[in-house]
Amino acid sequence: MDVSETELARADDDARRTPRGRPVNVWVDLASPSHPFFFKALTDSLSNVSTEVTVREKTETVPLADEVGFDFETVGKDYENPTLRKVGIPMRTAQLTFNAPAADVALSSRNAMCVLAAKARGTPSIHFTDNDICAYVDDLKAEELYHRLEAQATHNVVPKAFETSVLTERGADPDSVHTYDGYKEDVYVAAFEPDPTFPERLPFDGEEFIVVRPEALTATYVDADGSIVPDLLAGAAERDINVVYLPRNDGDEKFAEGVPSENVYVPDEALDGLELAWHARCMLTGSGTMAREAARMETPAVSFFPSTRISVDQALIDEGEIFHSRDAEEILDYVESLTDDDAEPDLTRAKRVRREVADLTARLVNESVQ
Incomplete structure (x- = not known):
């Protein structure tokens, strides 16, 4: 281990301790699939804290919380139906208000449910976000309200690239907004330990590959007439480029139809996104998270996101860490x-x-419990 690695290890071990004799009780609420990785890496970097976790049923959030090693209680669920979703969010907020664990401080990310429940319980909250765009659809009042409620946290923690005026316009106290020099993906990417045998699980005999993930065409924040993925897959096959293709849903699988199977691999089960990013020649995605994950581990990344980009994505594009194009x-x-x-x-x-x-985070936790 060289000097720089020793310093990094020492800094990670020298976690900030609270000034209290007993551990600080921290409530973490996980509402989306990216949250388990982020909060596990973050809370493992803190000391003298006792963590209790609640999880919302939303796609892979519950199994991922289990995978990273959290002990947790499942509270509420997400609904695909837009009408049910409007009911599900206030219902879960009420469930959290009455059933969340006793805590000195609450941690959440893009999660108005936890912020509101903590406020109702008189618990200080620390909220992490990097999304400064509500939705592409104009006058989506429910979405606008949700983001406005998120901003009511005791503390809002955002990347420096985030447009902080958005939070104050949503009602946040300017003194509640704190920035850091990086991106939220850094927090859990830093804890990643790559498996050198991972490429053996792919059918490419050790040859290089790229990863392709399509656009979320049905999301409210996306405005696109169609996907460029069929052209990407067909073009990659013509150039003899191996592709791990990750459809978002059953409808996306048709994009690979007619493309030679020896070039395009569609996994039957979920593959670890960070392993893919680490071992891939390049990460190509129609959304932001997987591009940011790859870019922050310094793997080449391409975004073909079709709509207005949030500030953190635009910053990475401007800095040359992500290449953006809609031309296959x-x-x-x-x-x-x-x-x-x-x-x-x-x-x-x-x-x-x-x-x-x-x-x-440790400083804000300390301020909250003093």
């Missing part, structure tokens, strides 16, 4: 231009950001 040929030209040095992942930068976010 241009994207594949970019992939073929990558060198071995370009595709050499590294976690040093992410570890620095995780230390900064952990230190900031």
Whole structure:
């Protein structure tokens, strides 16, 4: 281990302690699939805290919370039906208000349910977000209200690239907004330990591959007439580029129809996204999270997101960490231009950001319990 790695390990071990004799009781509410990874990495970086966790049933959130090692209680669920969803959110907020664990402080991410329940219980809250755009659809009042309620947290923690005026316009006290120099993906990417045998699970005999994840065409924040994925897959096959294709839903599977199966692999079961990002030549996605994850571990990343981009995505594009295009040929030209040095992942930068976010969180927790 060289000097820099020793310093990183020491900094990770030297977690901030609260000034109280007993551990601080921290309530963590996980509402979406990305939350288990983020909050497990964050809370593991803190000391002298006792963590209790609640989880909403939403796609893979419950099994992922179990996978990362959280002990938790499942409270409420998400609904695919828009009408039921409007009922489900206030219902779950009420459930949390009456049934959440006793805590000194609550932690959540893009989660008005936890913020409101904590406020009703008189519990200080620390809320993490990186989304400064509500939705593409105009006058989506429920979405606007949800984001406005999120901003009522005791403390709001956001990346420096985030447009902080959005939070104050939603009603947040300017003094409640705290920034860090990095991105939320850094926090859990920094804790990632790659498996060198992972490529053996793929049918490419150790050859290089890219990952393709389609756009979320049905989401309220997306405005697109169609997907460019069929052109990406067909073009990759023509160039003899191996692809791990990750459909979002059954309707996305048709994009791979007619493409030679020796070039495009559609997994029968879920594959670890961070393992894919670490081992891939390039990560291509129609949304933001997987591109940011890859970029922050310094794997080449492409976004073909079709709508107005949130500030953190635009910042990474402006900084050259993510390549953005809606032209399949241009994207594949970019992939073929990558060198071995370009595709050499590294976690040093992410570890620095995780230390900064952990230190900031510890300071806010301490302020909340004094």
